[in-house]
Amino acid sequence: MNKSVNKHKRGESGATLVEAALVYPLLFLAIFAVVEFGFAFKDWLSVGHAAREGAGAGATFGNDPSADMLILRGVEGTLDLAAIGVGTRARVFNPNGGSSTTYTYTPGSGCTDIPGCCDWTPCPDPFRPNSYVVPSWNPVSRDISAPFTDRIGVEVQFTHVWLTNLFFGTSDFTTATDYQIEPQVFDP
Numbered sequence: 457m458n459k460s461v462n463k464h465k466r467g468e469s470g471a472t473l474v475e476a477a478l479v480y481p482l483l484f485l486a487i488f489a490v491v492e493f494g495f496a497f498k499d500w501l502s503v504g505h506a507a508r509e510g511a512g513a514g515a516t517f518g519n520d521p522s523a524d525m526l527i528l529r530g531v532e533g534t535l536d537l538a539a540i541g542v543g544t545r546a547r548v549f550n551p552n553g554g555s556s557t558t559y560t561y562t563p564g565s566g567c568t569d570i571p572g573c574c575d576w577t578p579c580p581d582p583f584r585p586n587s588y589v590v591p592s593w594n595p596v597s598r599d600i601s602a603p604f605t606d607r608i609g610v611e612v613q614f615t616h617v618w619l620t621n622l623f624f625g626t627s628d629f630t631t632a633t634d635y636q637i638e639p640q641v642f643d644p
Contacts, residue, residue: 489623492619492623495619496616496618496627499540499616503544503614504612504631505538506531506612507611507632509534510527510548510610511608511610512530513530515635515636518637519597519640521595521596522581522582523598524548524580528559528580531612541561541614542561543562543614544560544612544613545614546576547559548610549608549610549611550608550609551607551609551634554593556609557578559577560577601640607634607635607636608635609633609635610633612630614629615627616628
């Protein structure tokens with residue numbers, strides 16, 4: 457009787473190993489899928505938030521000569537908080553017709569010792585005369601007079617790299633937002 461109990465126990469442990477060999481890969485695949493898609497979802501939400509922050513800044517700063525730089529600072533701040541950003545492209549555009557300028561985020565691009573470094577290429581900061589590039593839609597020409605002001609749009613594109621490449625290699629997340637520029641009725 458003792459021998460049959462031992463044989464029965466050996467048979468159960470063999471079945472348990474087979475079950476584990478079948479279930480564990482599926483369990484690990486499910487865990488990796490949740491982690492992968494969680495990171496992708498975070499990046500997708502961050503790109504949308506960055507576009508809204510940039511468009512909100514553009515609506516506030518209106519025709520300030522450094523409006524595009526301030527828009528990009530808003531986008532940059534959101535991307536830095538999400539720990540993404542290198543290679544991100546931001547496009548500031550006129551949704552009512554035409555002109556736009558696309559900028560690429562390149563943090564620490566050769567000016568790490570200069571305070572207030574311009575981490576965007578081309579640099580839209582008018583206070584850096586050596587590197588300043590006038591945007592296609594010059595901020596100074598934006599209509600800020602009430603009641604019909606211009607609209608300003610910001611599009612942010614980020615390339616998400618998947619960690620395990622089990623599902624995809626890379627995915628581009630793009631979000632565009634446009635706001636009405638606030639009228640500048642209180643001129644100093």
